[in-house]
Amino acid sequence: MNVVIIEDEDRTARQLERLLNRYDPTIRVLLQLPSIKKAVDWFSQQQHPPVDLVFMDIHLEDGLAFGIFEQIKFNLPVIFTTAYDEYMLKAFKVNSIDYLLKPVDYEELVAAMEKFKTLRNQPAMPDLNALLAFMQQPQSASYKERFMISIGTRIHSVEVADIAYFYSEEKATFLITKNGQLLPLEFSLDQLSGQLNPAHFFRVNRQFIVARNAIQSIHAYSAGKLKLDLQPASRHEVFVSMSRLSEFKDWLGR
Known part of the structure; x- marks a missing residue:
């Protein structure tokens, strides 16, 4: 087959x-x-x-x-x-x-x-x-409200409202809280996309999902790309991919 x-x-x-x-x-x-x-x-x-x-x-x-x-x-x-x-x-x-x-x-x-x-x-x-x-059709979806994260013998409870963004790196996924705490996740970004309220989170590229209120500023970049400054600051440059640019602008305007 x-x-x-x-x-x-x-x-x-x-x-x-x-x-x-x-x-x-x-x-x-x-x-x-x-x-x-x-x-x-x-x-x-x-x-x-x-x-x-x-x-x-x-x-x-x-x-x-x-x-x-x-x-x-x-x-x-x-x-x-x-x-x-x-x-x-x-x-x-x-x-x-x-x-x-x-x-x-x-x-x-x-x-x-x-x-x-x-x-x-x-x-x-x-x-x-x-x-x-x-x-x-409008859907009355049920989205994640918190993540339970095990690190060693400790379990961290993180409210989704306290998360600034998610990113993937070297086949691992992390979340960054609004106070700058970095925690590992067992979900891929693709899996997270279906668990997060799209009114508050947007996947700007293959590496980042960002919360609306974590976007500090937006800069026009070469070839029509947009660069985002996040709070807390990311150690990676964050760009909105060309394929998601139009959808991102619509999302910001809602």
Whole structure:
């Protein structure tokens, strides 16, 4: 069986590949595609190996994965992966094979693969109209209010309201509190995106999620980029990525 993984986080893609190999060592992951553009380019080629199944993250580095279906004819069965809370997954379950909540659980992967095998002769297309209509509806979402963090024998309770920003570095994730405390997290930024209230937090690039009230100043930079000064100050320069610039401006104006 040939599989393509559309996922912008290498660590998540590697973990998914390990789980697939555990389920069936004969499964061949052809490649990982991190963006809408690269997925559209690859699947638009006249010659590429046959694909039996696609695992697709919803949030990619250049937008929502549904943009792939809007640009090319895509008739392959899809198992979506997402960091959304489980109550949203049930609403999303339309005509795709399945949805898996990140971090992907092995037993849930097995169930999804067995479902795929059952439906293999009748590959299901995602009902994009239903998906997009649901995403545009106001949702009474339940977001994280605190994080419980274990360091050695101590457990730290951190209110989300006290967090200035999150960042990733060398495959690790950290939060910075408003008073400058740095604490490690077991979540990836992709997972955090579905747990934080988007009215207060925004993922400005692949490395940073920032709180609105942590942005001290914004500077115009070369090539239309924006540079952020955060409080507390970050030891890394923080830029708003080009793919998120328009959305970031809209977010600031709300």
